[in-house]
Amino acid sequence: MSHEPGRLAIWLGLADGPLTQAKTVRFGDASAIRSGRIWSILIVVVLVGLWAIASRHGWIPAFYWPPIGATWDRLVRLATEGFRNVPLWEHVGISVFRVLSGVFFGALIGIPLGFAMGLSSVARGLFDPVVEFMRPIPPLALIPLIILWFGIGEVAKIVLLFLAALFIMTLAARAGVSGVAITKVHAAYSLGASRMQILRHVILPNALPEIFTGLRTSMGVCWSTVVAAELVAADRGLGSMIMIAKNFLQTDTVVIGIVLIGLIGYGIELLMRWTERRLVPWKTGA
Amino acid sequence: MVYTLPGGGSVRALEHVALDIPEGQMVAILGPSGCGKTTLLNIVAGFLKPTSGAVVVGGRRVTGPGAERGMVFQQGALFEWMSVAENVGFGPRMAGRARREADALVAELLRRVGLGGFADTPVYRLSGGMQQRVALARCLANDPGVILMDEPLGALDALTRERMQGLVLRLWKETGKTIVLITHSVEEALFLGERLIVMAPRPGRVIRDMALPFAEMALRTEARTVKASADFVQVREEVLSMIWSMEEEIMGGAQDVT
Numbered sequence: 001m002s003h004e005p006g007r008l009a010i011w012l013g014l015a016d017g018p019l020t021q022a023k024t025v026r027f028g029d030a031s032a033i034r035s036g037r038i039w040s041i042l043i044v045v046v047l048v049g050l051w052a053i054a055s056r057h058g059w060i061p062a063f064y065w066p067p068i069g070a071t072w073d074r075l076v077r078l079a080t081e082g083f084r085n086v087p088l089w090e091h092v093g094i095s096v097f098r099v100l101s102g103v104f105f106g107a108l109i110g111i112p113l114g115f116a117m118g119l120s121s122v123a124r125g126l127f128d129p130v131v132e133f134m135r136p137i138p139p140l141a142l143i144p145l146i147i148l149w150f151g152i153g154e155v156a157k158i159v160l161l162f163l164a165a166l167f168i169m170t171l172a173a174r175a176g177v178s179g180v181a182i183t184k185v186h187a188a189y190s191l192g193a194s195r196m197q198i199l200r201h202v203i204l205p206n207a208l209p210e211i212f213t214g215l216r217t218s219m220g221v222c223w224s225t226v227v228a229a230e231l232v233a234a235d236r237g238l239g240s241m242i243m244i245a246k247n248f249l250q251t252d253t254v255v256i257g258i259v260l261i262g263l264i265g266y267g268i269e270l271l272m273r274w275t276e277r278r279l280v281p282w283k284t285g286a
Numbered sequence: 287m288v289y290t291l292p293g294g295g296s297v298r299a300l301e302h303v304a305l306d307i308p309e310g311q312m313v314a315i316l317g318p319s320g321c322g323k324t325t326l327l328n329i330v331a332g333f334l335k336p337t338s339g340a341v342v343v344g345g346r347r348v349t350g351p352g353a354e355r356g357m358v359f360q361q362g363a364l365f366e367w368m369s370v371a372e373n374v375g376f377g378p379r380m381a382g383r384a385r386r387e388a389d390a391l392v393a394e395l396l397r398r399v400g401l402g403g404f405a406d407t408p409v410y411r412l413s414g415g416m417q418q419r420v421a422l423a424r425c426l427a428n429d430p431g432v433i434l435m436d437e438p439l440g441a442l443d444a445l446t447r448e449r450m451q452g453l454v455l456r457l458w459k460e461t462g463k464t465i466v467l468i469t470h471s472v473e474e475a476l477f478l479g480e481r482l483i484v485m486a487p488r489p490g491r492v493i494r495d496m497a498l499p500f501a502e503m504a505l506r507t508e509a510r511t512v513k514a515s516a517d518f519v520q521v522r523e524e525v526l527s528m529i530w531s532m533e534e535e536i537m538g539g540a541q542d543v544t
Contacts, residue, residue, distance in 0.1 A: 186333055187363040191377040191428055192353030201376070205367040282366035282410040 012038040066252035074252040083241050083253065092260060095230065095237040098154075099222045099268075102161020106218055110166045111211060114173025115203070131170055139164035139225045143232055152233040157226065164225045165218035172214025176207025209276075209283040216272045223265045238264075298489035299325045300336075305483065305492070309431075312458050312465045312501060314479025316472060316525065318532050322490025323468045324436060330466065331357050331434050344431055353377060356430035358421050360437040364409045370396065370420050371405040377428035388427075395423040398460075399453065415446035422457060435467040439474065451477055452509055459505055472525050476500055476518060477509070484525065486532055494528065 005015030013034035023032040048068075054060055055067035062070065078088040116123035117131070139160060150156035180203050188202045230239025242257035300322045307313055315323050328334040330341050332351040341348040343355060357363075364373055371392050372379075378388040396402055399419040404412070409420055418438055425433055438454070439447045455478060458465055469475050475482055480501050484494035498521070504512045512518055 181362050183359045183363040184365065186331070186351065187357060187359060188376070188380075189333075189351035190331055190353070190355060190357040190430075190434075191380060191424070193376075193380040197380050201380075202365065205365070208367070280367075282408065 011035065012041075014038055063249065063251060066255055071252045071255060074250075075256055078253065078256065084244065086236055091236055091238050091241045092264065095226050095239065096264065098157050098161055098226050098237070099219065101158045102222045102226070103165045103215065103218050105158070105162040106165025106222075107169045107211075107215065109162075110169025110214075111173045113166075114170040114175075115177055115199075115207075117170065118174045118177025119199075119203075127170075131167055134163075135167045135171065139221070140228050143229060147233065157229055157234070160229055161222045161225060164222050168218045168221060169211075169214050172210050172217070173207060176210030177203055179210060180206040209280045212272070212276045212280060216269065216276075219268050219272060220265065223261075223268060227261055300329075301489035301491050303339075303490070303492055305495075307464060307466065309464055310462050312467065312478060312480045313483060314467045314469060314475035314481070314498075315483045315485060316469060316475040316529070317485030317490075318487060318529055319470075320490075321485040321487040321532075323485050325490065326485075327434050327436050327466065327468050330432075331355055353381070353428050354431050356425035356428055356433045358418075358425050358433065358435045358438040361414065361417065361441040364417055364420055364424075366408070366410045369406050369408055370401060370412070373409055373420050374423045374427050376424060381428075391427060392423075395426055398426075398457070399423045413446075414442050415450060418442065418450060419453070422453070426457065426461065426463075430463070432464045432466065435465060437468055437470065440470060447471075447474070448509065452504075454478060455501060455504055458501075472522055472529065473513065476522055476525070477504060477513060482525070484528060494525075 005017075009015040010017040013036045016034065020032050020034065023029065026032045051068050054065075055069060058067075066074070082088055083091060113123075113127060117127055118124075142160060142163060146156050146160045150159055184202055184206065185198060188198045193201065226237065227239040230237040231243045234240035238257050238261055242254045245251075245253035245257065303322075303326060305313075315326070317323050325334065329336050330343075330348065332341075332348050332355065348355075351357075365376065368376070371389075374395055375388050375392045378391060393402075393405070396405055399422055401416060401419050401423070404416070409417060412420065421438070435454075439450050442450060451474060454465075454467075457463075458478075467475070467478055469478075476498060477500055479498050482494070482496050482498050483492055485491065486493045500512055500518055503515075
């Protein structure tokens with residue numbers, strides 16, 4: 001190699017990085033193939049380009065898929081005037097708020113519950129049938145019961161998301177406790193630590209990676225659940241926005257809503273990964 | 287010590303093991319796999335309750351783990367979420383000792399195990415040998431009367447292992463602790479032990495209990511010289527053949543292909 005490939009070229013996957021350069025076996029070695037980002041960029045450009053061309057020539061009726069210009073105008077109007085007198089950011093905000101509340105309360109109850117199940121035979125015996133029974137039930141199947149109990153207000157939605165997050169968090173915390181290497185616990189005992197100190201300084205930090213996986217999963221599940229719940233009964237939130245827009249045949253608003261739902265879900269995932277790298281560096285290798 | 291198996295049978299992991307270890311002695315316990323040496327150590331540490339018999343340390347009967355019996359494990363016993371200094375200071379911190387006093391102790395111990403500049407390094411960034419140095423320092427921070435070592439150097443490469451043997455020997459002499467060391471390596475047992483216990487399997491029992499001169503010798507001469515001396519080689523061959531014959535017995539006369 002006579003010249004060093006630029007960092008941009010490596011990032012885009014146009015050139016081999018210092019690690020992949022020397023490898024001769026590529027097929028079958030996932031770490032030896034280039035990033036391929038150039039193709040990711042290309043596909044997005046091509047798709048948007050196709051959309052622009054199709055809009056210009058009027059190939060698809062606006063009823064099925066909106067033209068790109070009108071969608072942009074709609075986005076600007078949603079951002080400035082809002083949708084049905086509710087600003088767009090409020091639709092987004094209320095959905096995010098519901099998810100965060102659900103996950104928060106789910107973790108608040110689920111983590112101690114999972115710890116108790118991992119540490120005490122009484123707690124394990126008491127809660128195991130309940131948790132194992134509730135776990136495979138999709139949260140959406142609970143919506144009718146939740147509506148009967150709590151109506152269609154804010155409480156009902158947060159209770160639904162709480163339940164969605166609760167069992168995931170319980171199982172994650174329990175897995176975290178059972179995953180503690182016994183040598184670490186033994187080491188702590190022979191260093192004179194009490195049971196409470198072992199819980200606080202050994203078991204809890206050891207369970208953090210599992211708890212984080214649980215948090216990520218619950219965020220994902222709650223985000224899908226909140227949109228679905230808003231489709232059923234809500235006057236605010238991204239889910240309700242696209243449902244109401246459908247009634248008015250506003251395909252552009254529906255498409256914008258779907259894109260926002262995807263972007264926010266992805267953003268939540270990235271944020272969780274970032275936090276995880278900060279808090280459990282020994283597992284993520286940061 | 288009798289283990290009851292899930293199938294209903296039972297295994298006599300240890301039988302008639304009676305040892306009297308004077309204060310300050312370094313005892314090496316050697317034996318083929320399955321001879322119950324780790325079981326024995328776990329009983330002394332208080333992690334296992336013997337089905338019969340008792341362990342008495344300093345006049346008090348052992349009923350569970352305690353800070354007066356420190357333990358060094360083979361690997362994986364450090365707390366990855368803590369820095370080197372936090373690991374070493376764990377015992378004093380749990381005992382509620384004053385921060386400044388503990389900090390001074392930690393700094394002193396890190397210097398002694400050769401990790402002076404690594405106080406704030408996360409332990410998962412350290413090499414295997416350095417991690418075991420942390421484990422030794424962490425154990426010493428509690429100033430236990432007895433230190434139990436379960437293959438402390440077993441996961442290290444040969445060169446690091448030799449260097450660490452020197453460190454263990456030095457720490458033992460400096461602190462005057464009673465040390466019970468379990469090892470697979472005959473050479474290590476001979477080099478570090480003041481006294482050698484050889485155990486045999488099925489049931490786990492002591493078949494040899496002898497005094498060794500090499501640890502004392504190594505404090506004065508070069509480690510390599512000690513290991514190459516005629517006495518050392520002779521005892522090593524003797525113990526090796528003892529263990530080899532046991533291993534063959536375990537195999538039940540199976541054909542040795544290699």
